[in-house]
Amino acid sequence: MRLAVIPGDGIGPEVVAEGLKVLRAVAPDVETTPYDLGASRWQRTGELLPEPVLDELRGHDAILLGAIGDPSVPPGILERGLLLRLRFELDHHVNLRPARLFDGVASPLADPGRIDMLCVREGTEGPYVGNGGVLRRDTPQEVATEVSLNTAFGVERVVRYAFERALARPRRHLTLIHKTNVLTHAGSLWSRTVEEVSAEFPEVAVAYQHVDAASMFFVTDPGRFDVLVTDNLFGDIVTDLAAAVTGGIGLAASGNLDASGTNPSMFEPVHGSAPDIAGTGVADPTATVLSVALLLDHLGRGDHARKVDAAVAFDLSTRDPRAPVRTAEVGDRLAALAGG
Amino acid sequence: MRLAVIPGDGIGPEVVAEGLKVLRAVAPDVETTPYDLGASRWQRTGELLPEPVLDELRGHDAILLGAIGDPSVPPGILERGLLLRLRFELDHHVNLRPARLFDGVASPLADPGRIDMLCVREGTEGPYVGNGGVLRRDTPQEVATEVSLNTAFGVERVVRYAFERALARPRRHLTLIHKTNVLTHAGSLWSRTVEEVSAEFPEVAVAYQHVDAASMFFVTDPGRFDVLVTDNLFGDIVTDLAAAVTGGIGLAASGNLDASGTNPSMFEPVHGSAPDIAGTGVADPTATVLSVALLLDHLGRGDHARKVDAAVAFDLSTRDPRAPVRTAEVGDRLAALAGG
Numbered sequence: 001m002r003l004a005v006i007p008g009d010g011i012g013p014e015v016v017a018e019g020l021k022v023l024r025a026v027a028p029d030v031e032t033t034p035y036d037l038g039a040s041r042w043q044r045t046g047e048l049l050p051e052p053v054l055d056e057l058r059g060h061d062a063i064l065l066g067a068i069g070d071p072s073v074p075p076g077i078l079e080r081g082l083l084l085r086l087r088f089e090l091d092h093h094v095n096l097r098p099a100r101l102f103d104g105v106a107s108p109l110a111d112p113g114r115i116d117m118l119c120v121r122e123g124t125e126g127p128y129v130g131n132g133g134v135l136r137r138d139t140p141q142e143v144a145t146e147v148s149l150n151t152a153f154g155v156e157r158v159v160r161y162a163f164e165r166a167l168a169r170p171r172r173h174l175t176l177i178h179k180t181n182v183l184t185h186a187g188s189l190w191s192r193t194v195e196e197v198s199a200e201f202p203e204v205a206v207a208y209q210h211v212d213a214a215s216m217f218f219v220t221d222p223g224r225f226d227v228l229v230t231d232n233l234f235g236d237i238v239t240d241l242a243a244a245v246t247g248g249i250g251l252a253a254s255g256n257l258d259a260s261g262t263n264p265s266m267f268e269p270v271h272g273s274a275p276d277i278a279g280t281g282v283a284d285p286t287a288t289v290l291s292v293a294l295l296l297d298h299l300g301r302g303d304h305a306r307k308v309d310a311a312v313a314f315d316l317s318t319r320d321p322r323a324p325v326r327t328a329e330v331g332d333r334l335a336a337l338a339g340g
Numbered sequence: 341m342r343l344a345v346i347p348g349d350g351i352g353p354e355v356v357a358e359g360l361k362v363l364r365a366v367a368p369d370v371e372t373t374p375y376d377l378g379a380s381r382w383q384r385t386g387e388l389l390p391e392p393v394l395d396e397l398r399g400h401d402a403i404l405l406g407a408i409g410d411p412s413v414p415p416g417i418l419e420r421g422l423l424l425r426l427r428f429e430l431d432h433h434v435n436l437r438p439a440r441l442f443d444g445v446a447s448p449l450a451d452p453g454r455i456d457m458l459c460v461r462e463g464t465e466g467p468y469v470g471n472g473g474v475l476r477r478d479t480p481q482e483v484a485t486e487v488s489l490n491t492a493f494g495v496e497r498v499v500r501y502a503f504e505r506a507l508a509r510p511r512r513h514l515t516l517i518h519k520t521n522v523l524t525h526a527g528s529l530w531s532r533t534v535e536e537v538s539a540e541f542p543e544v545a546v547a548y549q550h551v552d553a554a555s556m557f558f559v560t561d562p563g564r565f566d567v568l569v570t571d572n573l574f575g576d577i578v579t580d581l582a583a584a585v586t587g588g589i590g591l592a593a594s595g596n597l598d599a600s601g602t603n604p605s606m607f608e609p610v611h612g613s614a615p616d617i618a619g620t621g622v623a624d625p626t627a628t629v630l631s632v633a634l635l636l637d638h639l640g641r642g643d644h645a646r647k648v649d650a651a652v653a654f655d656l657s658t659r660d661p662r663a664p665v666r667t668a669e670v671g672d673r674l675a676a677l678a679g680g
């Protein structure tokens with residue numbers, strides 16, 4: 001297994017080190033190549049994602065990314081120039097984000113119930129395409145636009161992926177989240193696609209929620225969701241909500257998948273670079289470790305993935321919630337549990 | 341006070357009746373004219389908002405709306421053709437949605453703390469403008485677009501309104517919610533506008549949150565928010581989140597304001613027509629009554645508004661949360677309290 005590693009900024013390198021520790025405990029055959037990308041490279045050289053680096057990344061089986069971002073960089077530079085560029089160049093059309101409330105983890109909800117959902121967020125279209133502009137900047141007549149682009153090709157492949165995942169789960173339930181009553185053009189494409197693809201998956205029950213109503217249900221009744229499918233922007237919001245009600249982004253894993261297998265998929269914790277705690281050894285690496293489990297599963301090593309998941313589940317159920325997190329200790333424990 | 345009343349569909353007429361009961365208890369001089377608009381008129385006549393009706397509505401001091409919508413009408417027809425058309429034609433650029441956790445109301449959060457925020461959502465721009473289309477419909481080459489339009493004129497007036505409201509509140513804090521790191525064009529206009537207008541309001545502290553992070557804070561720390569300002573689509577989502585954590589849309593009031601006073605403003609509960617319980621007398625009219633308070637405040641009758649608010653606060657703090665709601669009884673109690 002040839003793995004490209006982008007530790008990135010802030011706590012990124014710290015959590016990635018623990019992720020690799022756990023990965024090596026279950027898969028000693030992994031070969032890693034580190035790539036220096038992120039805020040500090042941009043500060044030093046002005047480079048975000050040089051073409052030769054992108055080509056090298058393409059030669060790997062998968063990518064593990066820590067976190068990108070630093071307050072010294074203006075908003076949009078690293079996001080558009082590096083993070084989103086990776087997702088778009090590598091055709092990461094499935095942004096996969098499981099959200100499960102593990103035993104022993106406190107939810108901010110008074111009565112969370114059982115939460116175990118899988119968010120399938122589109123990753124290469126929608127309002128994230130960067131299509132838009134500014135006219136008459138800095139005048140009272142300024143106009144700024146953002147265009148959401150949605151294609152049958154792009155919507156169909158992510159919807160089909162979501163149905164496949166739903167079919168493989170016990171509840172076999174899929175919810176489309178959109179805003180079809182206002183965004184009637186894109187909404188119609190998404191609804192029609194779900195309806196069409198559903199004919200091939202008669203075992204999967206289908207529901208629809210407007211994004212505003214769905215957001216409320218994340219707070220009042222998250223247990224109703226099994227698999228979700230939604231566009232890039234709505235997915236950004238609802239996956240953070242799903243993370244919030246299952247214990248926070250300290251535990252939220254994600255995979256950016258090219259489900260066709262043409263390009264390497266990329267796995268990253270949902271949290272950011274947390275510059276305020278960088279270097280202090282208190283970042284929780286659990287989200288990175290869970291991202292490693294997604295990586296293993298994606299590369300056909302389901303057995304290894306389940307070992308890592310089980311290690312996390314056991315560790316969370318036995319952690320003292322008041323004890324401070326020590327990044328390396330958590331990694332050591334999880335590696336021992338997963339490899340043992 | 342000349343008030344146009346649009347009871348609408350489902351539970352709309354029931355909750356509006358109670359809202360008017362309370363309104364009359366504090367302001368006996370109100371003259372009301374009912375307008376039959378909504379699903380049933382559309383079913384009967386195909387009409388949504390005939391031009392002469394719109395003209396008549398313009399002649400009123402304000403509009404009170406119950407709820408619009410019925411499952412028999414395809415998505416988008418009533419929303420775009422009636423609800424949003426009213427907001428756009430009457431230039432309701434401020435969509436005002438307070439969210440306060442009243443004593444005695446259960447929040448779904450384990451530790452809600454004190455929540456008292458005022459969401460100022462833009463109402464006439466953004467992705468709600470209906471600009472977009474579908475190319476090659478029902479083919480594998482279909483493309484669907486949605487364009488978010490943002491103007492300096494439109495952003496500036498709602499941002500200014502939000503600063504004015506923030507200045508009048510004890511905490512004097514304003515949070516801009518957007519996604520400036522991805523929607524860089526619109527995000528830049530919103531950020532620059534907030535920065536510019538803030539120079540005129542040195543007493544107001546300003547914060548910024550990406551919409552995904554903000555959504556998490558609604559769950560983990562809603563007490564941090566005082567006044568919020570955001571675009572039409574983000575506002576749709578976060579105001580429902582704000583409602584969810586303060587007891588649900590059964591309590592969420594809203595005002596669609598033309599802050600310039602040129603057109604009548606419109607007041608409506610945030611909830612929908614709830615056809616499943618229509619006619620059974622169990623809909624909670626409290627959101628409509630709180631919308632009446634916003635209406636009174638907007639028309640310069642702050643004293644009356646405070647009476648209605650106080651009646652609701654008292655009633656909620658003494659309600660038995662397990663007792664079933666009876667629409668007319670709640671209205672009777674609130675009218676007696678507010679008018680007494």
Ligand SMILES: CC(C)[C@H](C(=O)O)[C@@H](O)C(=O)O
Pocket residue numbers: 079083084236270521522552
């Ligand atoms: C950093 C940002 C560009 C990114 C996104 O919006 O997708 C992040 O919020 C995420 O969810 O991975």
Ligand SMILES: CC(C)[C@H](C(=O)O)[C@@H](O)C(=O)O
Pocket residue numbers: 181182212419423424576610
């Ligand atoms: C019904 C719908 C068009 C409307 C909106 O999206 O604005 C509603 O959700 C609201 O928040 O008032």
